[in-house]
Amino acid sequence: MTQTLVQIVDIAVADAYKRGGHHLVCHPGCSQCCIGVFPIAHEDGARLHEGLAILETTDPQRAARIHARVVESLTRLDPWFPGNLTTGILNEDHEAAILFEEFANDEPCPVLDLTTGTCDLYEHRPILCRTFGPPMRSEGDNGEVNLATCELCFIHATTDEITACELDPTIPAQEEASNEAFNTTHNLHGQTLIAYALRPAQNSVKP
Numbered sequence: 001m002t003q004t005l006v007q008i009v010d011i012a013v014a015d016a017y018k019r020g021g022h023h024l025v026c027h028p029g030c031s032q033c034c035i036g037v038f039p040i041a042h043e044d045g046a047r048l049h050e051g052l053a054i055l056e057t058t059d060p061q062r063a064a065r066i067h068a069r070v071v072e073s074l075t076r077l078d079p080w081f082p083g084n085l086t087t088g089i090l091n092e093d094h095e096a097a098i099l100f101e102e103f104a105n106d107e108p109c110p111v112l113d114l115t116t117g118t119c120d121l122y123e124h125r126p127i128l129c130r131t132f133g134p135p136m137r138s139e140g141d142n143g144e145v146n147l148a149t150c151e152l153c154f155i156h157a158t159t160d161e162i163t164a165c166e167l168d169p170t171i172p173a174q175e176e177a178s179n180e181a182f183n184t185t186h187n188l189h190g191q192t193l194i195a196y197a198l199r200p201a202q203n204s205v206k207p
Contacts, residue, residue, distance in 0.1 A: 005178040006047075009130050012168040016134035020165040023154045026133045029117040033132050033150060037077070037104040037193050039090055041175075043182040044126035045197025048111070051124025052198060066120055066198070069110040073195040077104055081196075088196025089189070110195050126194070127175050134167045 017024055056063040082099040083090040090096065108114060111121045119125055135147040135154065147162055154162050183189055 005043075005127070005174060006130070008174060009127055009171060012171055013130055013134060016165055016167045020134055020153070023157045023161065023165065024133055025153055026150065030152070031108075031112055031117040032152065033129070034109045034112040034119070035106065037107050037109075037195075038128060039100075039191035040126045040128065040194060040197060041179040041182070041191060042186065042188045042197070043179050044128075045192055045194070046182070047124045048121055048126070048194065048197055051121040055121070062120055065113070066111060069112075070195050070198045073107060073110040074199070076107060077193070077195060080104070083190075083192075088192045088199065090191050090193070092190055110198065131167055131171065135162045135165050136167045137169050137172070 052063060052066060055066070078085060080103060082096040082103060090100070109119075111119055111125075113120050119129070133150045133153055135149045137145050138148040139145055147166060149162065154165075157165075
């Protein structure tokens with residue numbers, strides 16, 4: 001199911017980029033969206049682990065750098081992690097959600113090569129990373145549905161132009177269904193962070 005979801009998402013994103021044209025300025029080396037932690041599904045974590053395992057064979061030096069960055073990141077994150085340090089799963093209560101708003105907003109993703117500004121596990125990156133950039137529906141605090149975009153993209157676009165470039169609105173529901181199926185299969189729940197997903201203890205979770 002993971003591969004099917006990735007294929008669906010990549011096709012939808014390619015289509016959105018085709019329609020977005022010059023309004024989408026994402027390029028290798030632009031890594032603003034890679035700074036600050038964000039929740040990922042366990043299915044995303046398993047995909048990242050698969051990519052890291054491949055890299056350990058094809059480029060062990062790069063894999064070693066990722067491992068080192070994961071350890072460094074965990075050292076900084078552990079004291080304030082709003083979740084279970086043993087499982088790496090974020091707490092799901094309201095208080096944890098509030099704490100997360102101010103948690104590690106300046107922490108670089110451990111998969112990010114800070115020298116090149118590129119992702120070392122790009123082909124295995126989470127769904128959120130794949131969909132970031134094109135206009136995507138999000139629900140505001142007042143219940144209204146907005147089209148959210150990367151703050152560097154669509155700067156001079158009109159509302160109609162942004163709407164015309166919207167990412168397939170069925171993607172979130174398809175992602176949720178895929179994540180639920182994965183969690184059921186592996187007896188998991190909730191979400192985690194990339195650094196915790198890439199800890200050696202997580203190797204037992206496969207895509």
